[in-house]
Amino acid sequence: MEPHPTAPPAAQNPTEDFLIHARGLVKRFGDFTAVDGIDVDVRRGEAFGFLGPNGAGKSSTMRMIGCVSPPTSGVLEILGLDPRRDGPRIRARLGVCPQLDNLDIELTARENLTTYARFFGIGRREARRRADELLEFVQLAERADSKVEPLSGGMKRRLTIARAMVNQPEVVLLDEPTTGLDPQARHLVWERLFRLKQQGVTLVLTTHYMDEAEQLCDRLVVMDGGRIVAEGSPRELIERYSTREVVELRFNADDQRAYAEKLDGIGERLEVLPDRVLLYVDDGDEATAEVHRRSLSPASVLARRSSLEDVFLHLTGRTLVD
């Protein structure tokens, strides 16, 4: 990979430090409010995540940042510019991987990249060079001359990510980059995104996967119903909104709620889900022992370390299923 533009010397103006700066950002569709006044600051070189259930407003936010959807109100500055006025100039420096692949099905994998490069005004020869390099980068060199249709979902996703890199962007926006990929493909994508980050590219991504957020994001916000309900590093969020460990209990019963009372007092908090009960505790083994002392016999017990998933559940009251 070509070296990417590195961070400029610290700016005098504090907002210039933020590649993305939003205050009270609102997006309405008719009288429905999809994004309801969010504040976001993304620094150069960081990996920033938007986490949230379906319909939280993640994609709406990403599209505003990508300058393809005008904000209804609020302040939005990207790379120090105003998307309403400087859309083309901003987009020239962004890479976008949308939630749904919109690759050009009439072209081959390589042509998808070269053609896209031309939209950025990149010369033919250079476009060709970058295309080959990027196909290599996302391990699609063998499929360079294949049309898009026969590529697997994971390959299409990787091609879309490669396409987002063709203009050597300073910021890459990734809307659910690994949704629907098998574990192997996901790990490959993570590894590539991590490499981009090391090259100094700023990553902004949305995800439903907690492990993805924990792996990739330096900082993230949890969105729900168009608002930001929490913000911090993955570690901070876990410390603030969860306990050290979590015990998952499954009972052989239609209604897990019946057991809530009997578990009362174990650990800090308890969450009843349709198929299991979660105990938020400091010591999983100790809590498990207490469950057995109360002569309850769950069909399965799992004591594990607390994760972002638990934070998420606590904040939005929902499990993440996609």
Next chain:
Amino acid sequence: MVTLVLPRLISFEGMSRRAASVTERNLSTLRSAYWVVLVSGFLEPVLYLFSIGVGVGALIGDIRLPSGEVVGYAEFVAPAMLAAAAMTGALSETTFNFFGKMKFVRLYEGILATPVRPIEIALGELAWAMVRGLIYSVAFVVIMVLLDLTTAARALAMLPATLLIGIAFGALGMAVSTIIRSWQDFDLIAAGQFALFLFSGTFVPPTGYPAVLRWLVEVTPLYRSVDLVRALSTGTTGWLQALDVAYLLALAALGLTVAGRRMERQLCK
């Protein structure tokens, strides 16, 4: 002065460059199968020319033009077929194909994430339709010259006219495509196109129609196109052709404006 003008020039330069990149994208989709589409689009006006212009023309004899000049029927019909071919060529790219790219394969959503703007996509697609239209037109005027239906010099003058016709209909086609909602609506467009083809002074001079109908025909874009090309082809140009040109330019500007605005509204929600 320079500093005032230069940024505008650069942005214009950027605009045409970005529009050209959209045209270039279409060029790289060209595969062997596309030549079938091209040939069939070219064949249609040629078949009409021979069956009606030459065939039926033998029964009809000569026609008197508004300018007073008298020409053979094939000479009368051929320029109309050329104008109609320019219309068809432009519309086939900017209705069916454009609609599919915009609403079904979401091609433009991908493009709009780059510096390319909606109006530049519209311009690029229009330029593409012109390339296709020009291929039809060149082939057709060659036939006209070979059949001695016009002179080589007049044929050359007709080519820019067919480009203008293509731009006007292409812009109109794109504007309509941003308005219609489903594939079924294309049957309506096809019907309208055929009605234009039959009644725009193509096969009969509208002077024979009742006053209202004649007036109606004379405001349609294809009539103005036929009028322009026929005057060039028969060497009878006058002030009326300036009106034709102005009409087609206005239509092109209107179509492009509507298409650009509506694309922006639909794609950049």
